[in-house]
Amino acid sequence: GAVVSQHPSRVICKSGTSVKIECRSLDFQATTMFWYRQFPKKSLMLMATSNEGSKATYEQGVEKDKFLINHASLTLSTLTVTSAHPEDSSFYICSAPITGSGGNTIYFGEGSWLTVV
């Protein structure tokens, strides 16, 4: 079964509004989670690293004021797209690592389709 869950799976919002996407680790704690963005038929681009209890670390070129990340607990990270515009429409997906005897395994959520109209 799923070990990382995202919500909502699909959301449509009006231009200028904000939308929040949640990423939850199920049955394990994640001090770090990662947010990716995927354009149609393209690969995944890392946006930021979400750190529990501290500020997120953003990749170069990602607007931190536009994509607000909050890691409020060891099982929840949220991505808020503020003042959304049609060009923000994309597939957003989060991941979280689980540490095991064979090293870390990185699991992804189901992803969230954002459409800004």
Next chain:
Amino acid sequence: GDSVTQMEGPVTLSEEACLTINCTYTATGYPSLFWYVQYPGEGLQLLLKATKADDKGSNKGFEATYRKETTSFHLEKGSVQVSDSAVYFCALSGRAAGNKLTFGGGTRVLVKP
């Protein structure tokens, strides 16, 4: 920096054919290597992984071997099914990068009955 290169698709093949998707990487040290699969409209699912040289990851009939000497992690399946139609991503996680993943461009595979 770290990078992953995988063959471009789409790859179209018939059911029961053999599938190979090439993946090579550039990284310092000894990264962990992964194959993820993305079915239409869905998120990424971990298909298999390998954490050290000569390790072989396998799952659902797919296999990939971590080749340090050729910096490769090619994905293979001996007999594909229509249900294997998806996009396959090769990825690495460098030791210094924590759990950040660097992805290849993805390879779309279409299996026809």
